[in-house]
Amino acid sequence: MTAADRTLDRPAGLEPPDVLVNPGALARLPDVSVPREPLAVHRRLAGYAPTPLISCPGLARQLGVGEVWVKDESWRLGLPSFKILGAAYACYRALTSRLGREPRWDSVAELSAALRPLGPVTLCAATDGNHGRAVARMARLLGLRADIYVPDGTVQPRIDAMEAEGASVTVVRGGYDDAVRHSAEQAGERRIVVSDTSWPGYTQIPGWVIDGYGTVFAEIGDQLSAAGGAEPDVVAVPVGVGALAAAAIRQFKSGQGTGGPKLLGVEPESARCVTESLRAGHLVTLPFPQTSIMAGLNCGTPSQLAWPTLARGLDVLAAVADSWAMAAMRSLAAAGIVAGETGAAALAGLHAVCADPAGESARSVLGLRPDSRVLVLCTEGATDPAAWARIVGHPVPPPGADIRPA
Numbered sequence: 584m585t586a587a588d589r590t591l592d593r594p595a596g597l598e599p600p601d602v603l604v605n606p607g608a609l610a611r612l613p614d615v616s617v618p619r620e621p622l623a624v625h626r627r628l629a630g631y632a633p634t635p636l637i638s639c640p641g642l643a644r645q646l647g648v649g650e651v652w653v654k655d656e657s658w659r660l661g662l663p664s665f666k667i668l669g670a671a672y673a674c675y676r677a678l679t680s681r682l683g684r685e686p687r688w689d690s691v692a693e694l695s696a697a698l699r700p701l702g703p704v705t706l707c708a709a710t711d712g713n714h715g716r717a718v719a720r721m722a723r724l725l726g727l728r729a730d731i732y733v734p735d736g737t738v739q740p741r742i743d744a745m746e747a748e749g750a751s752v753t754v755v756r757g758g759y760d761d762a763v764r765h766s767a768e769q770a771g772e773r774r775i776v777v778s779d780t781s782w783p784g785y786t787q788i789p790g791w792v793i794d795g796y797g798t799v800f801a802e803i804g805d806q807l808s809a810a811g812g813a814e815p816d817v818v819a820v821p822v823g824v825g826a827l828a829a830a831a832i833r834q835f836k837s838g839q840g841t842g843g844p845k846l847l848g849v850e851p852e853s854a855r856c857v858t859e860s861l862r863a864g865h866l867v868t869l870p871f872p873q874t875s876i877m878a879g880l881n882c883g884t885p886s887q888l889a890w891p892t893l894a895r896g897l898d899v900l901a902a903v904a905d906s907w908a909m910a911a912m913r914s915l916a917a918a919g920i921v922a923g924e925t926g927a928a929a930l931a932g933l934h935a936v937c938a939d940p941a942g943e944s945a946r947s948v949l950g951l952r953p954d955s956r957v958l959v960l961c962t963e964g965a966t967d968p969a970a971w972a973r974i975v976g977h978p979v980p981p982p983g984a985d986i987r988p989a
């Protein structure tokens with residue numbers, strides 16, 4: 584019996600997901616490749632260490648598959664999400680390009696000193712929280728200013744976190760797309776826009792962001808090799824503008840051939856811009872507003888740069904209601920992992936595909952079976968601690984505490 588054959592009941596209180604099987608998906612993309620340089624940059628940042636890859640037998644039982652690995656990005660280089668990887672590499676490349684050379688450096692203090700001839704520079708970014716906080720952290724480490732633009736409705740703890748890095752935070756009327764537009768207007772001789780999304784004429788820096796995310800997947804490759812070399816059959820990745828998913832596709836689908844894992848992209852139902860773009864066959868901008876609690880995924884337009892990779896590399900898209908994300912936060916907490924709303928999104932979509940009758944075609948395309956090995960990206964920790972406590976039912980534990988039920 585395959586997982587696709589099982590008769591499943593949707594967990595009580597959860598709405599059916601919107602599931603799209605991508606007819607344009609390819610097994611391999613021969614024209615994409617994984618750059619190695621970002622890892623060498625990340626290794627020189629103080630506190631760099633690979634994040635854990637955790638085997639979760641309880642989640643595997645819940646989903647009816649053989650193995651679930653969770654890549655836990657709840658704490659990365661001192662911040663509660665993976666986004667610092669993209670921001671750090673993009674800032675590094677943008678600043679050294681301005682300098683006109685790559686200086687020798689072994690520590691951020693040395694890099695900061697080498698960048699001094701640039702004079703005062705401000706890094707500008709739009710964000711739902713994590714990317715802006717990461718850009719602000721890089722600015723602080725390098726002795727630069729940061730101006731960060733957030734959409735209406737960004738919760739105060741996420742704004743406070745950016746201000747604590749020394750950033751000046753401006754609330755822009757509208758959604759994430761409006762914040763992006765506003766940040767784009769800030770570019771100038773002394774102002775560098777470091778965006779995780781791209782638009783016509785602005786692709787180089789977002790390309791470096793995608794390159795930076797590659798470190799997540801390089802680590803996973805090493806961790807799976809060290810654990811005996813098993814490969815995942817399915818990879819579940821959250822999708823906002825699609826830069827992270829593009830990095831996942833590069834890792835798992837680059838090169839020739841037919842084998843390799845299937846990719847499941849997960850979006851909030853109110854921000855399913857990649858799902859609707861795939862349906863339309865071209866980039867679509869959703870009407871404002873995007874209102875999911877999965878705040879990092881509240882994007883109305885996919886990244887133009889990521890789009891060709893997403894259109895050929897994502898096998899299935901699942902758009903889920905917030906209730907699935909809350910259930911996934913609780914499931915991850917039961918597995919000992921502190922995941923914020925966005926961090927839990929990939930598990931939410933996978934759960935919806937595995938457990939909901941609406942996921943039947945997806946289960947079949949993904950080849951989900953009782954012995955499948957599944958990799959889930961958990962991309963964020965408790966970035967809104969009060970919301971985490973409300974949803975999970977107890978306060979956010981200190982880092983490193985064992986929160987699994989006895």
Ligand SMILES: Cc1ncc(COP(=O)(O)O)c(C=O)c1O
Nearest residue numbers: 713823824825826827879962963
């Ligand atoms: C925690 C988290 N996970 C996933 C994503 C999605 O990444 P992308 O916008 O590259 O699709 C984001 C984006 O901000 C995020 O903050």
